[in-house]
Amino acid sequence: MLGCDDRSAPSSLPPNDEEAEVYGLSLTGYKVAPLEQVDSNTANVFVFVRATCPVSNRYAPRLAAFKEEFGDSVKWWLVYPNPRATPESIHTHQVEYGLTQIESLRDTEHRLVTACQVTITPEVAVFDAAGTLVYHGRIDNRYVDFGKTRPQATSHELEDVLTALTEEKPVTTEHQPAVGCFIADLQ
C-alpha cells in the first residue's frame, strides 16, 4: 500500500518497541517509542495535526520550512491523534501538504497526546535531549481565538524554543494555548 517508502520506519531503533508504554504506530504498523530516542537530538518536536483541520494545514509550509532551517539536530514527528485516520489517508495528507520528510505516527490511544500534554490540533510539544518537556502549545500567535486571526503572527513560540535549544540557551518561552480543533473530540 505504501510501497517502498521507508520514511515511516524509525531509523535508529529496532522496528518493534513491544515494551514501550508511550508509543505511536508507524504507517506500516510498527510501534514506535519516540521518547526513548530523545537524547540523540538537541530538540524533539511533536506536531499534533488533523488532516481536515484547516489551521493544521495552513501551518504545513511553515513546519516544512522550520525543518529545513533547523537541520539535523532537531527531530520532528508528525502525530495524528484521530483514531479514524487510516495510514493511507495520512500518507495522502503528507504528500498533499508537502510533509513527507517528517516521520508520522498514529496515536489512536492518545498515549503521545497525554505524554505531550496537548489538547488541540495543531499543537506542538518540544522535548530537550534530557527528555524534559520544555514547551507545549501553539506554533505562533497568528490564531487568537475561534474565528479570530491576525493578519500575521507577532510572536513565534516554536521558533523561539528551537532557537534557544539549538543555541544552547535556556528556554524562556511560556506555554501558550493553541487554537484549533479539540483532540478531546477524537475518541
Add this chain to the structure above:
Amino acid sequence: MMRISTRMELPCLITVACLAWTGCGAPKDPPRQTETVQATESKSATTESQDGETARLDPAPENGSREEPTFANNIAPIVYEQCAPCHRPGEAAPFPLIEYEDVASHAAQIASITADRIMPPWLPAAGHGDFARERRLSETEISQLADWAEAGAPLGDRDQLPPPPQWTPGWQLGEPDLIAEMPRGYALPADGLDVYRNFVFPIPIEQPRWIKAMELRPTNSRPVHHAFMLVDPTDSSRRYDAADEELGFPGMDTRDAKSPAGQFISWQPGKRANPGSDAISWQLRPGTDMVLQLHLQPTGKPESIGARVGFYFAEGTPSLHPMKIVLRSTQIDIPPGESDYVVSQEYELPVAVEVLSILPHAHYLANRMECWAELPTGEREWLLLIPRWDFNWQGDYRYEAPVELPADSTLHMRFVYDNSAENIFNPNQPPQRVRYGLNSTDEMAELWLQILVRDPTQREELRKDYSLYVLRKNIADKERLLTHDETNTKAHIDLGEAYMVLGQAGRAERHLRRAVKLDFSSGRAHAALGAFLLRKGNVPEAEAELKRARIIDPRSFAAAHDLGLLYLNTRRFAAAREHLKAAVDISPYDPVARANLGRALAAAGQFDASIAELEKSLEYRPEHQPTRELLEQVKQFQQRQHQ
C-alpha cells in the same frame, strides 16, 4: 464625449475581506476529557447528563421528553439545516458535518463555537433589520448542541435519523443561459498572505440582454473566501490585466470595474445564489467584461482556482428599477492607538423608498457599524447593526421584506474604528496612522443600499437629487485634497469634469488648464480640457488639445471620439471618419461612437456603410430614438441614390 460618471454606480472600491471560517479557536475552558468509552457504533453515555433539569430559555424540545439530546432526534436536523450547506463535500468548509461520526468528532468544538456565535457566521445583531436567510441558531439549538457534547455526543436510535438533505448538484439556479469562464486556473501558492486579485474575462453575449440573476461557481471553493462580481463595459480592466503575464490584476481596488446597475452581487461560502426576478433585472451589453474579485486564502498546499459565472436572462423588460445609494466618507485619518474613531455620513431622501438590501464596507480596523433611518416623525428605523465587524465575513444582506421609508427620512451611517494594538485584526503592530484609501493598508467607510422608489414617477427626482449630492461631496473631497496637495493632477481633472456637470464653466476651465500645466504628458488632462473647450465652442484650441491627447494616448476612447466629433461638427468629414473609426475600434460596442460614425459616413454619401454603423448602434442602444430616425433618413437617401 464627456466621460464623467454621473450614473448611480460609483467606482466600486471593494476590499475583499479575509475569511476566518476556520472556525477553530481556543476553548474558553480547557476541553473536558470525555469519558473514554469503548469505541462502539453508539456513543451513548451510560451516565445521565448532569444537567438533567431543564433550565432552558425556550420550552422543552419537541420530542417531549427531558432526555439528553441525541444526534438522531435533535442534532441532525440542526446540523443539516445550519451547518451542512457549507460543511459538505465540494463546498468551502474544511470538513463535512453530515454523517454522525464526522459531527461527533467535533462535538465539543461545535458546542464552544456556536455558544460564542462564531458559527454559523453572521455579523448583524438581532433586532436591527430582518434579513432573509439569516444564519443564526436559536438559544434552544445552542443549548442542545452544548448538552449533546456534554453527554458524550450520543447517536441515539439510528432508525430515527432523518435522511440528509439533498442538494442540487451543479448550478443551484439551473442551467444558465450564458456562461463566462476564467480562461485558466490561477495558481495560488501554498503559503503566504491572503491574496486579493481581480480576474478579467469576456462575457460572450451577442446582443443586449436583461439579466435577472448571476451565479458564481468556483472550481475550487476551499481557498475562495469571498468574491465580488463586477462588470466593465470599457476595455479598461482588460488593459490592467494585460500589464503583466499573470492572470488578472492585483489588489483590493477594482479600479474601473463597477457592479451592475442597481445591484451589488457578492459571494460567500454557502451563500445561496439569489434567483432574482424578472421585474428587477439589469442590462448586459455586448463587449462587457466580467471582473471577478476573489479573496483567496492559502491553505497550506498549492491550489489552482478557476471560476465560471452563470447568467440567467429575464423575461421581458424590468418593471422595477432599483438604484444604489452609497453613504460614504473619505474623511478618514485614524491616529495610531485611537480605539474609538467615528466616521459618519447622512443623506436625506427626497422621496419615499423601499430598501431591498444593504452592504457595509470597510477594511481591517472597523469595529462597530450602524445604519439607521431617521423618520420625519423622529422615530429611528434600524437598518443594520454590526457590533463587531469581521472583515472576513463581508457580505450583502437582503431584507426579508423591503423596508419602507417615507419621504424626508434621513439615512445615517456611523462606523467606529479601532486602531489600537488591542485590535487583533490590526495589520500594523505597532499601530500606524491609517487614512482613507483603496489599498489594504488604508481604510474605507461605505454603506451601499439597494433601493426602489415607491412611486416610479419620482425616480428621476431621486436620481437628480442623489447625483447632485454625490457630485457636491466629490467636489468637497477633491477641494480638500487640493488644500493638502495643490499639485494633484488627477484631482484637478476630476474637479474640472465635476464643475462642468454643475455648469460652473469658469471653475471647470481653471482646474482643467491647471491639470495640463501640471502634467503636460497626461493624455487624460488634454482630453478633458479638449472636451471642455469643444463644448464651450473654442474649436481651434479644442482641436489642439484633443490631437495632443490622441498622440499621447492613442487608445484613449474619449480623445478619439471627441476629436472625431469636433471634425464632424465642423464638417471635416474625412478627418471625422478617421477618428471616429478609431473610437469604434477601441470600443466596438459603444453605441454613441457608432452613431456618430454613421453620421460622418452619411455626410460623405457613404450610405451603405452608414446604415451598417447605425444599425449596430441601435443593436446596442435600441431605445435611442434620434438614431432610429437618422437611420430612416439615411435609408431614404440610399433609396434615392439607387434610383
